[in-house]
Amino acid sequence: MAVNRLSSPSAFRSVFSTGRSYAQGAVVLYVAKRTTGSGPARAGLVVSRKVGGAVARNRAKRLLREALRLEGKELPEGLDLVVVARPSVAGASYGQIAGDIRDLLNAAGLRGGDGG
Numbered sequence: 001m002a003v004n005r006l007s008s009p010s011a012f013r014s015v016f017s018t019g020r021s022y023a024q025g026a027v028v029l030y031v032a033k034r035t036t037g038s039g040p041a042r043a044g045l046v047v048s049r050k051v052g053g054a055v056a057r058n059r060a061k062r063l064l065r066e067a068l069r070l071e072g073k074e075l076p077e078g079l080d081l082v083v084v085a086r087p088s089v090a091g092a093s094y095g096q097i098a099g100d101i102r103d104l105l106n107a108a109g110l111r112g113g114d115g116g
Contacts, residue, residue, distance in 0.1 A: 003040065003041050003042065003043045003068060003069065003072050003075060003081075004039075004040050004041070004042045004043075005042065005043070005044065006042040006043055006044030006080055006081070006082065007044070011042070011044070011080060012044055012046075012082060014032065014080070015030050015031075015032040015044070015080045015081070015082045016030060016082065018032045018033075019031050019032030019080070019082070020032075020108070022104045022107045022108050023104075024100045024103045024104045024107070025086075025088070025092070025096060025097075025099070025100035025103075026085065026086045026088040026089035026092045026096065026097060026100055027064070027083060027084070027085060027086065027089065027097065027100045027101060027104060028083075028084040028086065029081060029082070029083055029084075029101075029104040029105070029108060030081065030082040030083075030084070031079060031080075031081055031108050031110065032079070032080050032081075033078060033079060033080075034078045034079065034080050036078065037077075037078040038077055038078050039077060039078060040075075040077060041072065041075035041076065041077065041078075041079040041080070041081065042079075042080050042081070043068055043072070043080075043081040043082070043083060044080075044081070044082045044083070045061050045064050045065065045082075045083050045084075045085070046082060046083070046084040046085065047060045047061050047064070047085040047089070048085070050087045051085055051086075051087055051089055051090050052087075052090045056090045059090075060085050060089045060090060061085075063089075063092075063094050063097045064083050064085060064089075064097060064101070066094070066098075067094070067097050067098040067100075067101040067102075068081075068083060068101055070098065071098060071101045071102045071105055071111070072101075072105060072110075074111065075105075075110055076110065079110070083101070
């Protein structure tokens, strides 16, 4: 898998404080360059209780993780991403979520554009 997990609270904090944010549909993406600037891209997910109960949140996390895995194949090294789910993610299909992730990565200039 090209994207590692972002796990420590301090890593999340640094992405929120130094990163740029991009919003699209049911998803907000924060992107920050790591100070070390090397190593594979890392991504973290934030799915709050506003999304719904545990079942809805876990479903949202699975869909976001899978969309990021497929859409983020060619992410440049040394980046940290945080994907924040908006409450509308609960009713979204996989296609909508994957489309939102694709649009966000394009907007952030992180995908080798496929005609878009």
